[in-house]
Amino acid sequence: MQSGAPSGALGADPTVLIGTIVNPAGLILAKTVPQVRVPAFASPGLGASPTWHAFAADQVGIAFTDAIGVVGDQRIRVDLEAMHMLDATLAWAPGEFFDQAGVPVPQCARGTLRRVVDGLGRTGLRALVGHELEFMLTGPEGQQLPSHLWAQYGVAGVLEHEAFIREVLAECHAAGIGVDQLHPEYGRSQFELSIEPRDPIAAADQLVLTRLVLGRVARRHGLRISFSPKPFADGVGCGAHQHISLMAGDVPIFTGGPGPTGLTTEGEYAIAGLVDAMVDLQGVLSGSVVSGLRMLPGQWAGAFACWGVENREAAVRLVRAGPANPRGANVEVKAIDPSANVYFATAAILGAAALGIAQELPLPPETTVDPGTLTDAQLAEADIRPLSAEQSAVVDTMDGSAVLRAILGDPAVDALVAVRRYEVTHFPDHTADTLTNRFRLAWSV
Ligand code: GLU
């Protein structure tokens, strides 16, 4: 994929700076400073308890672990090179955790992604990531909006929310976010915003900033935005698919090769690595207690660990290069939802692809049909594993995954397991209705 040039706000003069971090539960947490404190926020950083890594998505709990307790203090440092202006005087910058000696904290998602990207670079590979973000507009308390005028992808949705759409597009542009498109989705009051590819850290930063823009504009219209994987029990799920392209030097590895559908040998290994690790990755990509309500066949959520060209039911959809695809060949990982921590999700995906290459994993056969139409015997014969909709099992798999631990490191996986296990143990017997109600605005900003 070709990257758009990031347009930042260097040299800008914010009155207020919002610095955010995304924690293992996928929550966006913030501190703000007045202008005079901006340099201190960048270095040595602002103090924060290690419990920030353990704040749970139910908006009240803390998932303490042996490593994360009430003792200790860390520093959040904002990356001023990644600062962007939300308006003339309000700036935003992504933050990263360090200890008081300036050493990166291993539970920090942005720092983890940086380590994975650096590791990829040492093997001569470079990645670009393009995000899709699905969300649902709700009333201020998360109520379903009246949507008598709505069709799947219908223009009625554009006209119903024209002012909102105009402002989102204008403010994204002003903030330096490269929006590819914003369109009504399948579900009532559901939209999708796709963002142009950038290097993995800038792309994840851009997604966080987009969520802030959406939250600010929605408020002005008396609305809120649900980033729940399943906002309403009887409605459509929300995904947060990531499009990944990989280059060896400057040469794309998902096209121009001798393999099936033009894959290079490295491209085959990378896709094999992703498919092979997908079950282990699920806890990071779609591990919240609500995620299982979306991770079902027939939802275009990629509920099967397999790959296929333009196959919307495969967890890994290969998008081919060609004149109709100026961004170039890429793989779309569909099994991600917006409750995931975007930095950890990208890190897990890139790490799995890199492991596939390092281990020269053979590419399984392409899945050319909807895997949801196959019998259990046919799935087993094709070695296609369905992803689980049972979140306690997903968390256990994440906990026991050597692959994930090798990619993200034990402290990060332990923190992810803690927050997700907290969710499944505190909300064990909930119906789809009570779960979706309880968590509808959990990941909102
Ligand atoms: N809403 C679907 C999901 O949960 C995705 C629909 C699409 O492919 O755009 O992932």
Ligand code: MG
């Ligand atoms: Mg979509």
